[in-house]
Amino acid sequence: MIRIALDMMGGDNCPDCNLDGAFDALGSSDGFELIMVGPEETLRQKTADWSQELRSRISFVNATEVISLNEAPVQAIRKKKDSTITRGAELVKNKEADAFVSAGSSGALLAAGQLKVGRLPGVQRAPLAAFVPTKKGFCFFMDCGANVDAKPEWLCQFAQMGSIYMKEVMHSENPSVKLANLGLEEEKGNALTKEAHAMLKEMPDVNYQGFVEFRDVVYGEADVVVADAFTGNAIIKTLEGTAGVLMGMIKDVLKSSILTKLAAAVIIKPLRAKIKSFDASEHGGAVLLGLRGPVIKCHGNASRKEIRNALLQARDYISSGVGEKIAAAIADSTGKETSVPQHISVD
Amino acid sequence: MIRIALDMMGGDNCPDCNLDGAFDALGSSDGFELIMVGPEETLRQKTADWSQELRSRISFVNATEVISLNEAPVQAIRKKKDSTITRGAELVKNKEADAFVSAGSSGALLAAGQLKVGRLPGVQRAPLAAFVPTKKGFCFFMDCGANVDAKPEWLCQFAQMGSIYMKEVMHSENPSVKLANLGLEEEKGNALTKEAHAMLKEMPDVNYQGFVEFRDVVYGEADVVVADAFTGNAIIKTLEGTAGVLMGMIKDVLKSSILTKLAAAVIIKPLRAKIKSFDASEHGGAVLLGLRGPVIKCHGNASRKEIRNALLQARDYISSGVGEKIAAAIADSTGKETSVPQHISVD
Numbered sequence: 046m047i048r049i050a051l052d053m054m055g056g057d058n059c060p061d062c063n064l065d066g067a068f069d070a071l072g073s074s075d076g077f078e079l080i081m082v083g084p085e086e087t088l089r090q091k092t093a094d095w096s097q098e099l100r101s102r103i104s105f106v107n108a109t110e111v112i113s114l115n116e117a118p119v120q121a122i123r124k125k126k127d128s129t130i131t132r133g134a135e136l137v138k139n140k141e142a143d144a145f146v147s148a149g150s151s152g153a154l155l156a157a158g159q160l161k162v163g164r165l166p167g168v169q170r171a172p173l174a175a176f177v178p179t180k181k182g183f184c185f186f187m188d189c190g191a192n193v194d195a196k197p198e199w200l201c202q203f204a205q206m207g208s209i210y211m212k213e214v215m216h217s218e219n220p221s222v223k224l225a226n227l228g229l230e231e232e233k234g235n236a237l238t239k240e241a242h243a244m245l246k247e248m249p250d251v252n253y254q255g256f257v258e259f260r261d262v263v264y265g266e267a268d269v270v271v272a273d274a275f276t277g278n279a280i281i282k283t284l285e286g287t288a289g290v291l292m293g294m295i296k297d298v299l300k301s302s303i304l305t306k307l308a309a310a311v312i313i314k315p316l317r318a319k320i321k322s323f324d325a326s327e328h329g330g331a332v333l334l335g336l337r338g339p340v341i342k343c344h345g346n347a348s349r350k351e352i353r354n355a356l357l358q359a360r361d362y363i364s365s366g367v368g369e370k371i372a373a374a375i376a377d378s379t380g381k382e383t384s385v386p387q388h389i390s391v392d
Numbered sequence: 393m394i395r396i397a398l399d400m401m402g403g404d405n406c407p408d409c410n411l412d413g414a415f416d417a418l419g420s421s422d423g424f425e426l427i428m429v430g431p432e433e434t435l436r437q438k439t440a441d442w443s444q445e446l447r448s449r450i451s452f453v454n455a456t457e458v459i460s461l462n463e464a465p466v467q468a469i470r471k472k473k474d475s476t477i478t479r480g481a482e483l484v485k486n487k488e489a490d491a492f493v494s495a496g497s498s499g500a501l502l503a504a505g506q507l508k509v510g511r512l513p514g515v516q517r518a519p520l521a522a523f524v525p526t527k528k529g530f531c532f533f534m535d536c537g538a539n540v541d542a543k544p545e546w547l548c549q550f551a552q553m554g555s556i557y558m559k560e561v562m563h564s565e566n567p568s569v570k571l572a573n574l575g576l577e578e579e580k581g582n583a584l585t586k587e588a589h590a591m592l593k594e595m596p597d598v599n600y601q602g603f604v605e606f607r608d609v610v611y612g613e614a615d616v617v618v619a620d621a622f623t624g625n626a627i628i629k630t631l632e633g634t635a636g637v638l639m640g641m642i643k644d645v646l647k648s649s650i651l652t653k654l655a656a657a658v659i660i661k662p663l664r665a666k667i668k669s670f671d672a673s674e675h676g677g678a679v680l681l682g683l684r685g686p687v688i689k690c691h692g693n694a695s696r697k698e699i700r701n702a703l704l705q706a707r708d709y710i711s712s713g714v715g716e717k718i719a720a721a722i723a724d725s726t727g728k729e730t731s732v733p734q735h736i737s738v739d
Contacts, residue, residue, distance in 0.1 A: 117579065152575075180637045190574050193582040227537050227625040228499075232464065235540040235622045259629035263637050272626075275582045278574040279619075279626045282606035287634040290527045290610050294670065295642065298662045305662060308655035315645045315652060323641065 046078050049359045050142035052129040053083030054111045055149025057346045060084075063148070064091055066352025071099050073353070077360045078102045080142050082133045084109060108132040111149070114345070118152030122160060130154055134161035137338035144359035146330065148343035148352065155191050158333040158340040165372045167379035168335035170195070172203045172274070173342065174210065175332075176325035177281055181265030183325045185211050185220075187334065188274040189281050195273035197240035200224070204251045205378065206334040206371050207269040213367040214358075215328075223257035223267035225276060237273060245271075250374060288323070326351040329358030335371060339363070393425050396706045397489035399476040400430030401458045402496025404693045407431075410495070411438055413699025418446050420700070424707045425449045427489050429480045431456060455479040458496070461692070465499030469507060477501055481508035484685035491706035493677065495690035495699065502538050505680040505687040512719045514726035515682035517542070519550045519621070520689065521557065522679075523672035524628060528612030530672045532558050532567075534681065535621040536628050542620035544587035547571065551598045552725065553681040553718050554616040560714040561705075562675075570604035570614035572623060584620060592618075597721060635670070673698040676705030682718060686710070 051067055053060045060083060067079055081088050085107040092100060110128040112121040122131055130149050134157035136142035145162075147154050155173065164171055172188035187203050188195070204222045211220035224242055226234045233256070234242065245253040257266045262280060272280065299309035321327070330343040330351065339362045343355050362368065398414055400407045407430060414426055428435050432454040439447060457475040459468045469478055477496050481504035483489035492509075494501050502520065511518050519535035534550050535542070551569045558567035571589055573581045580603070581589065592600040604613045609627060619627065646656035668674070677690040677698065686709045690702050709715065 115577075117577070180640070193574070225626065227540070227622060227629075230462075230464070238622075259626045260633040260636075263630065263633040275574060275585075276623055276626045279572065279606045279623045280630045282574075283610065283627045283630040284634045286607040286610040287631045288638060289607075291635060291638050291670065293527070294666045295663070298659055298666050301662055304658045308658040311651045311655040312645055312659075315648055316642070319641045319645050323638065 047076060047144075047360055047363045048078050048080055048142045049356055050080040050082050050106070050133045050136045050145045051352075051356065052133050052145070052147035052149050053081050053088055054108070054129045055147040056343065056352075059148070060088065060091065062347065062349050063352055064088075065349040066347075067103075067356065068095065068099070069349060069353040070356035071102055074357055074360060075102075076364065077356070078104070079356070080104050080106055080136060082106045082108050082129045082136070106132055106136060112153040114150050116150065116153065118150065118156040119160070121150070121153050122156045128153075130157050131161070134158065134340065137162050137340065142338075143363045144339040144341065146341045146343065146352070146355045146359055148345060148347040151190070151342060154340060154342050155333065158336050162336045162338050162340055165335050165337055165375060167375040169202055170199045171333045171335040172199075172206075173331050174203075174207055174334045175281060175330075176328040177262065177270070177284065178323040178325040179263050179265030182322070183328060184262065184265060184267055184270050185215070186262070186270045186272075186277065186281065188272065188277045189331055190274045190278035191333065192274045195237060197237060197244050200237070200241040200271050200273065201244050201248060202335070202375065204245055204253065204269065204271045205248065205374055207271065208251050209371050209374055210332070210334060210367055211268055213365040213370055214361050217268055219252050220268035221254045222251050222269040222271065223254050225259055225262060225270055225272040225280065226256040227259060229256050229258060241271075250378075292320070327354060330355035332358075332362070335375070339368065394423060394491075394707055394710045395425050395427055395489045396703055397427040397429050397453070397480045397483045397492045398699075398703065399480050399492070399494035399496050400428050400435055401455070401476045402494040403690065403699075406495070407435065407438065409694065409696050410699055411435075412696040413694075414450075414703065415442065415446070416696060416700040417703035418449055421704055421707060422449075423711065424703070425451070426703070427451050427453055427483060429453045429455050429476045429483070453479055453483065459500040461497050463497065463500065465497065465503040466507070468497070468500050469503045475500075477504050478508070481505065481687065484509050484687065489685075490710045491686040491688065493688045493690065493699070493702045493706050495692060495694040498537070498689060501687060501689050502680065505683050509683045509685050509687055512682055512684055512722060514722040516549055517546045518680045518682040519546075519553070520678050521550075521554055521681045522628060522677075523675040524609065524617070524631065525670040525672040526610050526612030529669070530675060531609065531612060531614055531617050532562070533609070533617045533619075533624065533628065535619065535624045536678055537621045537625035538680065539621045542584060544584060544591055547584070547588040547618050547620065548591050548595060549682070549722065550618045551592055551600065551616065552595065552721055554618065555598050556718050556721055557679070557681060557714055558615055560712040560717055561708050564615055566599050567615035568601045569598050569616040569618065570601050572606055572609060572617055572619040572627065573603040574606060576603050576605060588618075597725075639667070674701060677702035679705075679709070682722070686715065
């Protein structure tokens with residue numbers, strides 16, 4: 046049985062939102078068990094009225110500390126040994142859980158992933174890979190912010206791992222991969238992009254289609270988009286910020302007079318439906334790719350639905366065997382021996 | 393009298409849109425003369441019915457070639473000696489015009505700015521600086537894409553030049569300057585950002601306020617925002633792309649049924665007014681800062697209004713004396729002799 050650990054104290058609306066998301070995920074799929082990481086007594090009380098069936102699928106790992114957003118990540122992971130993030134990552138490391146999902150501090154979660162769970166043999170860096178909304182649906186985008194000052198060979202591995210994820214978990218047949226750049230011409234780009242471009246063209250297992258202009262990422266011009274973490278973070282945060290500001294402006298207009306309020310009553314439902322298609326959290330959270338076990342990051346303000354979807358995503362990650370396939374592909378291309386995640390002892 | 397050269401064959405809707413924009417600018421300000429660069433005969437015909445007063449303020453420089461968007465910029469500038477962009481930049485170089493405005497090929501315009509007009513003494517790189525819409529109005533943002541693989545000292549000069557522009561042209565009293573980054577903490581950022589951050593803190597003539605997170609650029613958290621050209625291009629193009637996709641979605645919703653069309657009739661006017669506040673082309677085009685004379689880039693799909701505003705911006709650039717102030721400040725901080733633009737012979 047697949048065992049997924051959930052950080053019950055991560056995110057703005059914890060633990061209630063996390064409990065609700067867990068409830069929904071358990072109810073909609075019987076393919077996994079859930080380990081709730083957090084204050085055990087409180088969590089036991091809050092789940093006391095859940096059905097016998099659901100309760101039989103949850104267990105608790107007590108964790109009394111929480112890493113706050115303004116703590117230095119690496120120090121926090123080392124110092125707060127009883128924090129939900131440290132405990133959750135250790136569960137994966139010790140094979141007591143197959144995956145860990147958290148809406149807590151990004152930095153701490155990245156650090157816990159790299160330091161506690163650890164990378165697969167041959168993986169140079171584990172990128173944070175997220176579903177980014179586009180006009181056509183979504184693209185799988187990495188690195189969203191995990192590894193600054195990237196080397197071209199890191200970007201090549203990102204492309205490789207992202208392709209495998211899209212194939213195995215999202216059932217995309219031959220996902221196109223593009224490199225985000227400030228133009229399409231060969232001579233455009235910074236030194237990193239130019240070098241990575243030349244290397245990606247030579248990769249046999251990646252359907253590399255060249256550059257995608259920054260503006261066209263959101264128009265859905267590729268299935269997998271690769272960028273260094275600094276640029277990647279700039280793209281996804283600007284996308285989120287712009288969408289937030291524009292939606293706020295539209296809300297202001299709709300609330301501005303009696304007439305516009307009447308108009309709002311008419312358009313709010315189709316508008317919500319349309320906007321929903323521009324919300325990639327439908328597909329889950331951001332995954333740290335290339336670790337010995339998946340670590341999934343939800344937004345700090347994750348909704349009940351996002352928590353639910355991230356748990357189902359973790360289930361799909363494990364059941365699809367994508368971790369083993371990434372391990373094998375990286376081993377193949379780096380010449381290191383294949384090491385299937387579940388048989389490795391960590392640290 | 394201030395003399396501004398306009399590329400009549402740049403942009404998607406040339407020359408008519410350029411003529412309309414020129415007409416509006418000349419009509420709304422008598423503080424400048426216009427040099428129309430393009431096919432002289434056609435332009436003479438098309439302005440034949442303009443008033444005697446307006447016609448007395450325009451002159452023509454014949455240029456028979458146009459640099460297309462897919463030509464390699466540097467080669468195009470060198471080869472197409474009779475192109476509008478080459479001719480326009482040469483007018484500034486030869487002091488026959490004080491400024492050059494174009495909606496043509498960005499790459500060719502950047503190349504013409506650097507190669508023909510040339511940088512002020514001590515200026516290491518000329519960034520493309522644009523007005524970026526924010527929730528609070530706009531910020532002055534650079535580098536939007538001119539100089540990849542930046543060095544920290546370039547970013548410091550960008551901050552310096554951007555501050556002076558905001559003070560002199562936009563009348564901002566003590567503009568705050570921030571460096572775009574993936575977090576606010578000192579230890580966050582790539583090597584370039586960390587180095588530039590340390591240097592910016594020591595600059596006496598810049599009101600440096602530290603990092604701004606990528607997401608908060610669009611929320612208007614700084615007056616001047618500095619980034620390297622690769623990241624900067626990622627930010628502004630993602631902003632434009634996201635706004636384009638979302639506005640398209642809203643239009644689709646408003647057109648989707650009879651009821652939503654009725655609702656649209658009510659909200660379209662206040663919505664347009666609100667969206668207009670999220671359109672920084674109100675303030676003009678993007679400026680190549682630090683050249684011996686201003687070169688201003690409009691969007692390829694620039695409207696009549698954007699052309700008009702860019703011409704008025706060029707006028708304000710010259711009348712404010714911002715070029716001389718930038719030259720003096722850079723000379724001060726680099727120890728090079730002050731060289732006021734109008735007295736320099738170029739190349």
